[in-house]
Amino acid sequence: MSVADKAQIARRPLLKGLAGAAGLAIAGAALVEVPKLLAPHHPSSPYDDLLAQLPDRDSAARIGAAYLAGHRTFDATAAATNLRRKLASHSFATALETDMADAHMAEAHGWVLPEILLALCALAAKAG
């Protein structure tokens, strides 16, 4: 076996290793990226920072649509400003509890829910 042969043989495991690493990287990237691609796509909106609080944005948008049907003068910009002010000092969970404790409730298609949740849902419906 010539020296060159030996060198060629020595490179094979290296190339195999590199190929394996590349494969893992691609598979890893796929694991991360594919769900993102499959997840519902929401266009970016001025309220994305707020809408990130919602566990299920599609459900929220459905509730929001029902809310907007009964609140045609809903001002999204003012609502967003108000929500940001509230959430600057409290977590969404705390704000939700506070609304329920203080009886700040509103209705969407008759469903009685905390005001802050319905405001977020309305923004979700507006954002699409």
Added chain:
Amino acid sequence: MPAFLDARSVPAGSTIETDLAIIGGGPAGISLALALANTPIRVVLLESGGTQPDAATQNLYAGTEAGIRYIPLDATRLRCLGGCSNHWGGWCRPLDPVDFEARDWFAHSGWPFARSEIEPYYSRAQSLVEAGPFVYDEPARWGKNFGAPLQLGAGGLYTTFFQFSKQRDSVLPTHFGERYAGDLKRIPNLDLYLHANVTGLRLTPNANQLDHLDVATLSGNRFTVKPKLTIVATGGIETPRLLLASNDIMPAGVGNAYDLVGRFFADHPIPGQTATLVVFDGRIAPYYQLIQTANGANFRAAFAPTNTYRQARGVADALATVEGEVQLDSTGQAAVAEMAALFGIDASGVRCFTLGCGMEIAPDPDRRLTLTGNKDALGMPRLKLDMRISDDDFRQYRNTLKELSRQLLLARTGMIRILHTSRAEWLSVMDWGNHHMGTTRMNDDPRRGVVDANSKVHGVSNLYVAGSAVFPTYGASNPTLNLIALVLRLADHLKVRFR
């Protein structure tokens, strides 16, 4: 055992003298007669019908209606021995203490006494309606087998309990005429006349005393009863009719010096399917939906506003019952998904139910009964009912439902969808309880009430009204148990008067 007497066989033109006349053989009249059984007081009870309903007698009730839809006046009552107990559902629940209070946010409210005044009579009333031991809002006494009430967060509503008049063969509650016929026949000092229609309360010329009663039968017989005291126990519709029609001495009618007789008519609105109740984990005790039996009593739960909440928020009474299971609408599905995720709970077993309701209605002087020019077969003027309900009555009930939803969410138990908003929507599902109240309301001031705190008609020394006609406000509880407690109190008052 002696039989009941038949007014058709009384010699025409004769006069029957007695200590006490009771007009009407419904739950009030029968309870009063039973309460006076072991006294020396001689009682004549005059019942218009027989022991069973008949069309000709029932037609005496026919009248006309205006305003919002109400049950025809000859269908909302039964004119035979036992009266309306012959078609009642047997629901029993005491009035709440706040029901008796004067509330500045509830116009025309205020009984002349507190609930404590009739409290001692509830246990005997409970026996008469055969509703078992007096338990109601002590759920621990129903036993642990039925499960705990739904968890509610701190707030204005709580789980309350109805009890039910004895269910015979799982169908019928106590029919007073049938159930107590034997007891009535055994009372030595009682003469109970069937087919005896009182057509006039005849006052003495100075109008301060009742002199005699005109009695007529559909067969054409007429005679007179001359009692020392008279109790009108003909219900919340017929009582004002009799008082208003007895206008020979007092042109406005008996007890009507201040134009109050027939005003403030009330019933319990029972709008169907008012809301959807969601229970996140689907677990709900069986007594919410169906009558359960324990310790000799039949019971069922409802949601009620507390006395404190009613006072603080200025809302009328309302009792919400859980009815049939339903499916979630799409908004509801989204709301359940969102709330379950936010609360971090499993709502995979979610169940939904419709809520029914018995509402209290605010006293309204213009919801009233008046006489018309039409006459019945006995020559009595027929009635016209002007029926009304205010938007505020619906608004208050909506607020109560919103509070219930808030409490359910606070406890992570569930939530509520209110199904109706507009007046038209509410009226489209409206039914009524057949609970006729308020038309000879009780108040110590004759300018504000027809009868005083003892149920005596103002200005007439020997005339009383028994039954829910005297209720100045109504609560949401079914009236039978409460009116019987009031009647038993009246019986004690009468015993003292005859002493």
